[in-house]
Amino acid sequence: MKRFAAGLVGVVLLFASAACGAQAPHAVSHVSAPRSSYPVGIRMLALSRGEARPLPTTVWYPAIFAGRDAPVAAGRFPVVVYSHGLHGLPAYHAQIISRWVSAGFVVAAPAYPRTRKDTRRFSRADVRNQPADAWYVVREVVALPAFAGHLDASRIGAAGHSAGGYTTAGLFTAGHDRRLRGGIVIAGAGMAGAFAGPRAAVLFVHGTADPTVPIEAARAAYDRVRWPKAFLALPGQDHGAYLTPGRPGFDRVLATTLDFLRWTLYDDPAARGRLALVS
Template structure:
């Protein structure tokens, strides 16, 4: 099957079986038609907060959101949970996350207690606990959306959520797609990462893998093995000859196709934008990248 035909199959399957529902006023889920994806771009606002600051596992969070004069832009916006890698921080990924926010997404990025840069008790073993932190953040966002005193109230579409992350954050992202995960987790982007035990189960959700073919930190074979395990629609964007994440820095080689592909993937899966889905195969810019897909039958 040719690339164009396969993309068409993926788009049709998603819109038939996984189209996002728009949240009704007040935060309740509604079976309304998918909204149009925004045209143009927004200004971007940022805020920080800390979940459970007096607990054994406080979670600082940075939130980027579409903004207008005076605060959050009008409307409800799908949510992306973005997870950083080992010895990293949310602000170090702002080159990508702010551009997603400008495209019409609220991006919430936790700073994990035991893997972030400067963690008092650093341990990579804590990655296994980070998917639960992602769900804790989603629940907190639900409280903000229903709190009439919060600036984000009424602006979060928590029926259309994606998870994304780099390196250990990519493994964290995979770990959110386990048996029993809510269907409102509609898609995932795994950047320079792989799968955790139990990943890629539960409701079918499209997944995009982004990986440098010369990655010496997380070998390409790790991501390829995870990609092969995905039971539903999946795509793989290879950054030819690149390493562990230099393509995430604006101005570096590979950043433009990564930004275009990930943004269109989010527009496709969270806004139900078929034009964005159709562009995915053409966003890759040879000789920098290679794009491929697999589309097992949906149940």
């Protein structure tokens, strides 16, 4: 597991007034998120969006027992697409992803062809192509026979760290699919044309001492969002130490992101209430 430099303890959550008392985006009914936890299954997919864009994808999902290719647990689960940062891999984020999955979400994480670790043709500029890659992965995963009857394709979320946070923002452009109900931008900011189209919700997570993506960039992106939104600021923290279990801020980041996912993807009013009470 990739480690990040340590930051200082402390969290501030600002929740936009537009979100106060609001239903989850596109909510039709309130269905409580699962109360029990699930073992985590893992499936590796050899996806590709054309010959030039291989997208090997790791899918973590609620399972009957833990392990590779384990049977899927009973139920229908929302889908989250997770995007790694520059020189990253999905496995670097397995600790937080597996905890989301245990709470009742399916998470699909592609390794992007030009920004992943050890790619032979690294290109920072290729991030602009990754939102299309991410949505391709969502479409492929929800169509897999192995998950038939277990995925709720009407409830889709997105999350990502650093360049993956920019990728996540880039999914929410004009004309984006209405099934995309919430995004978590971790240590990232906006992308051209982001935060347009059908109503969704966005959570920003950022260290105040981030040397890679200054928090001002994230706040500027946050200010452009006209939907329900939240900003979780981690005082003194860097570019991602808080994504590692045991590091300062991890427990608060996990609790806040889980409640955000439960609210946006399960229409869970209790989770929404917990978000409102954080200060």
